[in-house]
Structure formats: C-alpha cells, structure tokens
Amino acid sequence: MTVIESQTPSRTNSPLPRAVITLVLIAVGFFLPRLLGGTSVAYSTLTTIAIFAVMCYGVDIVLSYLGEVSLGHTLFWAIGGYTAANLSVKYGLDGWTTALATIAFCLAAALFLGAVTLRTREFVFSLVTYAAAVVAYEVAFNWDAIGGSDGIVGIAALKLPLGVATFSGASQEDLWPVAFALLLLTLAFIARFRRSRLGTTALMVQMNPALAASLGVDPRKVRLAVFVISAPITGLAGWLYAYQRAYVGPDMFESYFLVMMLTAVVLIGRRILVGPLIGTALLIAQQNLLSLGGDWNKIILGSVLAIVLIFWPTGLAGLFRRFSKSKF
Template sequence: MMARLSAPLALALAALAYFIPAVSGGAPVVYAACTTIAILAVMAYGADLILSYLGEVSLGHTIFWATGGYAASMLAVNYGWNGWATAAAAIVAAVVLACVLGLVTLRTREFVFSLVTYAAAVVAMEVAFNWSFLGGSDGIVGVPPLVLTIFGWGVSGAANTDLWPIAWLLLMATLLFIHRFRRSRLGTSALMVQMNPDLATALGVDARRVRLAVFVTSAPISALAGWLYAYQRAYVGPDMFESYFLVLMLTAIVIIGRRLLLGPLIGTALIIVQQTFFSIGGDGDKIILGAVLAAILLLWPKGLIGLWDVAARRLRSSA
C-alpha cells in the first residue's frame, strides 16, 4: 500500500504535518517533538541516498551532520553570522569534506567502504574532542537564536515554536529534492550501478563518477539538518559524532522500507515519539533503538512494508 502511494499524495500528507502541533493543542513538548522529527528525518534522508541508491552503508555520515552543526555554531558565535550565511557555510564545508572522503573511498565497496567511512568518523570525533579551535570536549556553547529573514519576513528565535516552521520547510524542501532525485538521470544511473553494474558500464555509465556524485549530493542534506539542530539546542559538541545518531538514521531508513519517499520520515517519527512520550530512560531507549534495527535487518530485511506485503498475500491466498 505504502509503496504504491503516489509522490504528490505523499508530499501532501507531509505538508499537512505542519498543523500537527496546533491540532495537538500547541503544547511545547509537541512542538519540540515535531521539530526534532523534522530535523532528524532530514539527517536520515542524506544517508538514505547512499544506502538506497548506491546500496552502500555509510557509517561516517555523522561527519556531515556534525559539520553543519559546527559551521553554524562557530560562525554564529564567533562572527555573528545570520542563518542564511551559516547555512551556506554548512553546505560548502559538507561538500568539500564529501569530495575528499568520496575520492578516498572511490575504489572501495561494501564492507571496506563502511569500514573506511566509520574510521573517518572516529578520527573526526577525536579531532573535535581534542582541538580547542572546535571547542574541544566542552563544545561550542551559547549559539544565538536563529535569524533567518527574507523580504522582511522570517524567523528570529530559539524556541521550538519559532523553529518549527523552518524545520518543516527544510523537511518539505528535502522531500521535493529526493522526489526529483529519484526521477533524475543521476538517480536512475545510481540504481543501475547498484543493481546491474555490467549493464550500466555497457550503456556508458561511469560508475565511479556516479558514486562520487551521489555521495557529494547526500552530504549537504545531512549538514543542513545539523545546522538547524545547532540552533535548536544552542550547543554543539563532539556528541554529534556519537553512534546514537548513526544508528538512528540507519533505523529510520530501513524500518519502513528503502526507496520510499516517506520511509525515513515515518521511521524517524516512530523513534522520536517512542523516546519522547514512551521513554524508558536514555539507556533503555538506546537499547530499544538498537534492538529494532537488529530485528528489522534479521527478520524483515525489506522493512515493515515487506511484512505488510507478506500479510496481504496470505490474506489473498486464504480468501
């Protein structure tokens, strides 16, 4: 059912999510949950391009997520840059890092690719933890409220009620971009390289160029999520490299099913709703998150949509 959901309908459903906080009574906890869901879903969509369209698992995507956060915090705190300037800086920094890491991993595949990207994330975390220029172990505190205006209209604030419209717009822009990517020449080439590399080569597709292009394309998406996350919590530190965010984005991608437009968004929403409204404690929530990821990979590799298809077939056969 969800796999057959048209893109316009999926986008319309995502657009209606804007009214969830208001319909829910406008409670601060609802605004906080919705803003966090939107931010972390955008983070996951960045990694989704790698996993769903190249068939590779990037264990270093927290680098780009953290890059966006550090770019926003450093430039806002030290130089007073506004939201537009820090967002542009986050994009540029993520693209540069993605080009470097993409070229380093260009000849690697599967396990080796995952291992190298994970090693890069570990190195980046240690650099952030020990380099005083990046705040060291204390991170960068006192990120000012987000100032983001155009033609006299915009946002200036740090509360989740102020950030929610921006988070929603960022989410919608990401969904529109992913929709266009799926139908683009690059998206088609990426799937071809993943599913039938010999055919792709025979048709003149440069597999290495496609891999690098998709990798670089994915980085600014996660970086913009990190950029807004820095303003949401007014602090950035080495904890942005923690495995929690990596496991969260991978779980959000696979829990529903890959290559579904709303898959990462629904997956992120399920995770954050559980942690916000049905939490059993920080460590307990992490255990649940890891257990869900393991269960999906072991029992339903196609995600819950695959389980739905199995149940539907059994119902049809028994009818």
C-alpha cells in the same frame, strides 16, 4: 535485498488529485503541532522529528538508491552543527550564511572522502567513512578553537533575514516552520532525485551491475556523486539542530546518531519516499514518550535495526504488503 518497489498504480495515473492530496498533507503537516494540542512538548518533539528525518534522508540516498553503507554521515551532521555554532557565535553571521557555509563544507568533505576511496572496494568505503567520523570526533574533542571537549554553548536564536522582515527562531514554536520547510525541501529533493538520471543510474548500478557496466557506467563515479550530494542534506539537519539545542559539542559524533539514521531508513523499508520520515517519527516517539532509560533505549534501537534486517529485509512496508497479499 534486490526487491524493487513496485509503483502503486494510483500514484502515477492522475496528476491533479495527487497534487491536491500532497497540498492537503502539507497543510495538515504544518498544523500538526497545533492539532496535537499546541503544547511546547508537541512543538519540540515534532521539530526534532523533522530535523532527524532530514538527517536520515542523507543516509537514505546512499543506502536505498546506491545500496552502499556510509558510516560517516555523523561527520556531516557535526559539520552542520559546528559551522552554525562557530560562525554565528564568533562572527555573528545570520542563518543563510551559516547554511551556505554548511553546504560548502559538507560538499568539500564528502568530495575529499569520496575521491580518496574512489578506487577501493565497497566495504573499504564504509570503513574509511566510519574511521573519518571517529577521527573527526577526536579533532573536535581536542581542538579548542572550534569548541574542544566543552563544545560551544549559548548559540543565539536562528535569524533568517527575508527582504524587509527578519525571521527569528527563538522558541521551539518559532523553529517549527523552519524545520518543516527544511523537511519539505528535502522530500522534494529526494523525489526529484529518484527520477533524475543520477538516481536511476545509481539504482541500475545496485540492481544490475552487469547492465550498468555494459552501458559504460562507472559505478565508482556514481558512488562518488551520490555520496557528495547526500552530505549537505544531513549537514543542514545538523545546522538546524545546533540552533534548536543552542549548544554543540563532540556528542554530535555519538554512534546514537549513526544507528538512528540507519534504523530509520530500514525500519519502514528502503526506496520508499516517506519511509525515513515515518521511521524517524516512530523511533523518536518511542525515545521521547515511551523511554525506558538510556541503556534500554540503546538495546531497543539496536535490536530494531538488527531484527528488521534479519527477518524482514524489506522493512515494515514489505511485511505489510506480504501480509495483505496473503489474505487475497
């Protein structure tokens, strides 16, 4: 799995057309639900895709750039959901406050887990993150003060006071701009991360550990830093998911979300900026529009994950590249 994505030449050359293309894509993206008919199904499906894509980007940072597997991101996903639900239902706090609290809790949880596993081997890190999610499930299931086995129902609509006006996301159509904005912010963050010192160092640790060591990089500290910044991304997705469903419960820990995150990242190919977004869109489209029932959907999702990694480790993008090369 040591294939570095080669930058396509057209991407780096001219900055102005690139900015224009990006703006056009953003505009098209924003009006996409209306272009697809403007029905509530279009809005809710696209909102779900945006939320799930953000969820996947948390795992993407760790898996693509660090090359390690976090199996505990359902924990951050649930932290976001539970924070939004508890603070808004019990204390009537607005969306900004619950979002800030989500970020704070996710950073704290990731810092704790990362620090505890700092001196262990890589797969112990995966084991412990997975175990952490299972344990958190047990706690969420048994602790009635934060919802218990029934969860929390009746979360009020998302309220985001913006100076004089207050944004209120009561319906799926109202939530779409928030989900879209969160997705754009996440994409901008990932794009920035890819060029940052931490991002390039993480990639170096993954691709050439010997070089990294000779430059005095401690791979464990890099792992901790990347893990910690990845947590609030998935957490914020869970935060918005709570408002979208108006309910949170222990089902946020289901392995579905974990398998979904990993599949969306590897399906298109790792280290591709829009890869997880396209992967999420394809998978959600299958589950929502071409569903074969819960058990068959599980078989499909799990098989996609296993088959892609076994046969096309560079994902559909790598397959496409190989295919288009062989023609010339």
